[in-house]
């Protein structure tokens with residue numbers, strides 16, 4: 001799997017573009033600047049956007065090619081991010097964040113469950129988990145707009161509630177959106193958007 005991502009990110013173009021995800025941007029634009037963790041952040045479009053607003057950004061991904069593209073993007077925008085090459089199965093950090101953002105961070109269930117269980121620990125009191133991910137309908141509708149083909153790797157609303165039982169739910173919606181994100185997320189997409197707060 002890692003080889004697939006390294007090969008995708010080894011291409012010249014940015015797989016998901018250089019602009020932030022629309023829902024992520026909407027949410028971040030409405031918050032005071034703080035400190036953010038972006039797991040599975042790939043080529044860094046969301047990390048670099050947050051840094052351009054003044055956020056203190058930590059990102060990670062298991063793809064070294066993703067890191068290289070993200071640092072290239074950060075340099076081109078004149079911003080700094082901290083970016084670790086790490087598998088979510090092993091990632092840990094002794095810091096806390098105002099926001100953790102899971103943007104299309106689709107992981108195998110065993111890795112996902114263990115990592116998600118650590119997210120509340122990464123959040124400051126009142127900190128937010130912001131997520132946009134593909135829902136099972138993306139697979140059922142056979143959408144060509146991206147995402148895993150394995151239903152165990154997508155999210156429905158109940159899965160968020162089950163895996164983040166301690167977070168207060170602020171937004172939990174499943175909807176169909178028009179995606180226009182680089183080479184690989186284009187056209188109608190069935191997604192779940194979730195915002196939960198550590199109380």
Ligand SMILES: C[S@@+](CC[C@H](N)C(=O)[O-])C[C@H]1O[C@@H](n2cnc3c(N)ncnc32)[C@H](O)[C@@H]1O
Pocket residue numbers: 005016021039040041042043044045046060061062063066086087088089103104105106107111
């Ligand atoms: C669809 S991309 C999303 C990238 C980025 N968040 C964005 O929105 O542009 C999914 C990312 O998950 C990463 N990933 C998959 N499995 C991982 C794992 N076990 N640990 C860390 N990253 C992983 C991939 O390398 C890839 O960058």
